[in-house]
Amino acid sequence: MSTYRLLIEYDGSSFHGWQIQPDRPSVQAALEEALATALRVSVSVVGSGRTDAGVHARGQVAHFATEAPVNLFRLRRSLNGLLSPSIAVLDVAQAPDGFHARYDARQRLYHYHATVQPRALDQHMRWAIRPEPDWELMNEAAQHLLGEHHFGAFCLTKSETTNRVCTVEYAHWVPELRDGDWRFEIAADRFLHGMVRAIVGTLVDIGHGRRQPDSLPEVLASRDRREAGPAAPAHGLVLERVTYEDDELETRA
């Protein structure tokens, strides 16, 4: 039995999220189907985490294990031939025995793309925000997220037993190349369900003057999703990179 690691890019608008669901297209199902055809044996694909319907990925990592012989180069080519153009397998690599895409991940990096201009060419991956929010104020507020916190106020899942503590390493808005385009970069050891979109929506509330930047500690302390702002739309969000302990090189293509 050997374990393999996949590096995957996908356009989330074509899928109802990462996870297999009955009668709805998912990235996981598409990958398992293509792998079954390519390897002539069915395998289970485990992702580093679930992305919601509409959320994109440039650097999702997944693993599968099989006893079937695998030619890494040919498998990648076969998968890209079999998959729809909305999924691209950027890399297939052999992983150490027991490698687990979810449990072994040490850091996830998300980018959230926004613009204050009308945009036609990347409208499928950029939230058009009007009027222009105060980016500096939003960056000031984002500093309250750094470090270890209970992120229950930014989590959609209601189960009492789930661990909601995450350590945020950085969180800031940076201008992109084109005037009016901005990106929110947030890296943490783990993310909860709906967390980045809830954070972005809350920050934009702050940037529009509907909340104070220093209200974030109270929101965090409430552990109540109703205290945070509305979720930002899914289509602006991209899972950019997942990093593992033993990665000498970045996992991104």
Next chain:
Amino acid sequence: MSTYRLLIEYDGSSFHGWQIQPDRPSVQAALEEALATALRVSVSVVGSGRTDAGVHARGQVAHFATEAPVNLFRLRRSLNGLLSPSIAVLDVAQAPDGFHARYDARQRLYHYHATVQPRALDQHMRWAIRPEPDWELMNEAAQHLLGEHHFGAFCLTKSETTNRVCTVEYAHWVPELRDGDWRFEIAADRFLHGMVRAIVGTLVDIGHGRRQPDSLPEVLASRDRREAGPAAPAHGLVLERVTYEDDELETRA
């Protein structure tokens, strides 16, 4: 009568090109329709040049003239509200009397996007080229295009009377941010029908070793479209910027 200048971005995959055609969606028709609604009077929209079906623009320039009163800020907002998300009006400005988007343009800049990696998120605007061509060889060959030449060998239109002389200011492939992504940048005073796509297709033939880099002068001298290579796909091509004599600032947003 006042003349107005529009700066427009569009996703070419939603249109059968710039120019109005019966029963087919075109960018020009969409703009004229939106302007008629916004201004309550019909106007003709003249672009800096036509783009073919599937070709995108980030910086197309067009003009229209009207006696109707125009509030620039409100008109831009109305147009973006009326137009489909595949067209964005980046700017509406008053132009000097007699400004003509096509005749007054001094330079056009096109970008052609390619990749040697599978790509899911920008597959609608990037040509996947396999195997990887020799970029250095293609850049060597592209030098033959610089300066004033008869570009009949790279033109789809057959009329004998058309002027086919263009002056190319620069033409080169540059690597983009992500490994495996490349962009061809070409600027000239004017471009002929199908010219950039024919040039890119011919360069890729060279990069794949099917032609010699120093064969380009002969191809140019032939003035025969059959001597050049196949046209590269439309979806990789973006009209990036159009520059006018009096532009102090770039016309790009």
